[in-house]
Amino acid sequence: MINKYKKIVIKIGSSSIVNPASKKINSKWMLKLCKDIKKHHKEKNIIIVCSGAIALGSPLIKHKKSLRKLEDKQAAASVGQIELAHQWRKYLKKHKINIAQVLITLEDSEVRRRYLNARKTINTLLQNKIIPVINENDTVATEEIRYGDNDRLAARVAQMIDADLLILLSDVNGLYDKNPNNNKDAKKINEIFKINKSIERMANSQTSSLGSGGMITKIMAAKICMNNGCDTIITNSEKTKPISSITKNNSSIFFAHKNPSSSRKQWLLNHLHPSGFIRIDEGAHKAIKNNKSLLPAGVTEVGGNFNSGDVISVYYLKKDKIAIGISAYDINEVKKIIGKKSKEIPNILGYEGRDEIIHKDDLVKIIK
Ligand code: GLU
Numbered sequence: 001m002i003n004k005y006k007k008i009v010i011k012i013g014s015s016s017i018v019n020p021a022s023k024k025i026n027s028k029w030m031l032k033l034c035k036d037i038k039k040h041h042k043e044k045n046i047i048i049v050c051s052g053a054i055a056l057g058s059p060l061i062k063h064k065k066s067l068r069k070l071e072d073k074q075a076a077a078s079v080g081q082i083e084l085a086h087q088w089r090k091y092l093k094k095h096k097i098n099i100a101q102v103l104i105t106l107e108d109s110e111v112r113r114r115y116l117n118a119r120k121t122i123n124t125l126l127q128n129k130i131i132p133v134i135n136e137n138d139t140v141a142t143e144e145i146r147y148g149d150n151d152r153l154a155a156r157v158a159q160m161i162d163a164d165l166l167i168l169l170s171d172v173n174g175l176y177d178k179n180p181n182n183n184k185d186a187k188k189i190n191e192i193f194k195i196n197k198s199i200e201r202m203a204n205s206q207t208s209s210l211g212s213g214g215m216i217t218k219i220m221a222a223k224i225c226m227n228n229g230c231d232t233i234i235t236n237s238e239k240t241k242p243i244s245s246i247t248k249n250n251s252s253i254f255f256a257h258k259n260p261s262s263s264r265k266q267w268l269l270n271h272l273h274p275s276g277f278i279r280i281d282e283g284a285h286k287a288i289k290n291n292k293s294l295l296p297a298g299v300t301e302v303g304g305n306f307n308s309g310d311v312i313s314v315y316y317l318k319k320d321k322i323a324i325g326i327s328a329y330d331i332n333e334v335k336k337i338i339g340k341k342s343k344e345i346p347n348i349l350g351y352e353g354r355d356e357i358i359h360k361d362d363l364v365k366i367i368k
Contacts, residue, residue, distance in 0.1 A: 001246050005165040005231075007126075008040070008243075011049040011154035011221075015171045016237040017084075018055040025056070025087045029237070033169075036241045037131075038095040045126045047161065048099075049134045049154035050088070056080030070142070077138035088133045098130045103137035106145050109156040110271055110311070119160045126161075145273070152272070155221035159228040159266060166225050167246070168218050169237035175202055175215065175253050192255045195223045222255040228266045231257050265364045268311060268324055276304020276331055277313040277321075278338075278357065285316045288323055288365060293356035296345070299338040306331050314358070323365050325358035 002008065012033075019026045037046055054073050057080030067073045085101045092099050102122065108114045125132045134157055136147050147153045151168060158166040174188040192199060203215040222232040235252035239245045246252055280288070284298020294314065306312055307330045314323040327334065334357060336348050342355035 007045040007163040008165045009047045009049060009154055009158040009163045010167045011150055013170045014051040014055045016169050017052045023055060023059050030091045032240055033242055034091040036243045041097055047132050049150050049157055051150045053077040053080035053084050053135055053138060056083045074139045099133050100125050100130050102132045102134045104134060105137045105141050106147055110273060122161050149217040151217040151221040155224035158225055158230050159270060163230050166230055166232045168234045169242055172215060190253060195219060224270045226255055226257050227269055229257050268364045271311045271324060274313045275306035275310040277315055278302045279315045291360055293360040294358040295342055295356050296337040296340050302331060302334045302338060321366060323363055325363035328354040328357055
């Protein structure tokens with residue numbers, strides 16, 4: 001099934017790569033996966049996003065049952081990441097494949113300059129036929145500014161480098177329409193073309209053992225990819241050829257992508273942590289629907305902490321988030337000009353500014 005794809009991001013969950021009892025690398029599994037990767041390495045670009053640093057490092061950090069505090073997890077990650085990179089090098093070297101370690105923070109995918117920089121580095125590695133092995137830089141990421149799960153990180157990486165397929169290797173067996181533990185008639189869903197509330201509800205009730213993601217972050221990852229011209233497959237990793245043997249069968253779920261928009265708009269749409277928000281009235285809502293810019297006259301409220309150039313969310317009245325965009329002004333300036341006409345801006349701020357708070361080229365509508 002993967003023959004038609006050219007650039008594939010493979011995300012490996014902690015529960016596949018780390019033996020939950022020994023907290024050591026699952027070497028048998030690594031052997032078969034690397035053998036399978038070798039088959040595709042020549043004709044395709046392969047990028048690996050691999051979890052497991054925290055699980056591998058945890059035996060060296062004192063704790064009771066599981067690591068709860070962020071600093072314990074960060075310390076464990078800094079121990080385990082060395083081991084993780086070492087193991088990848090060891091197993092892929094057997095096939096004469098070179099690897100590179102790339103550690104990414106949330107900001108590397110949210111700040112456009114850093115995003116473009118990370119993209120250049122990863123693409124350069126691929127041009128040199130080196131497989132990037134990516135993880136979150138857990139050691140420095142704080143609670144508010146971390147992904148916390150590699151599912152979404154992998155989706156952002158896929159988007160960043162224009163991958164056409166994201167494979168999430170995991171211990172999950174599929175997505176059921178009801179909880180299979182209490183419902184004998186629960187059915188597996190194998191193909192998804194649209195992620196709606198009911199799919200999210202189903203996913204919410206299913207978790208996996210070692211990693212931090214579970215089903216819901218996998219669905220969120222698929223959603224990011226669907227909007228970016230990239231298909232997603234969630235599949236059980238326990239097969240002899242985890243990649244080559246993927247078919248549209250019972251142990252995998254396939255998410256088909258929708259048409260991609262421009263890369264700048266894709267980047268905006270998938271921004272995970274906007275720095276603030278503005279709320280708009282009906283007139284501004286209509287203007288946005290008609291692809292116009294957002295002017296100060298239609299803004300009723302502003303919140304958060306943002307500078308000019310930061311990404312902010314746009315809400316319609318007390319209801320839904322309807323758009324996301326880049327603010328031309330910082331929050332203090334917006335506070336002064338909300339509800340005002342654009343021609344009043346120079347008088348209020350004391351300098352010539354842009355007529356609009358978010359220009360239409362910097363604005364993406366959220367289509368529900
Ligand atoms: N970055 C974490 C690690 O390497 C994994 C997060 C996750 O479970 O997805 O342990």
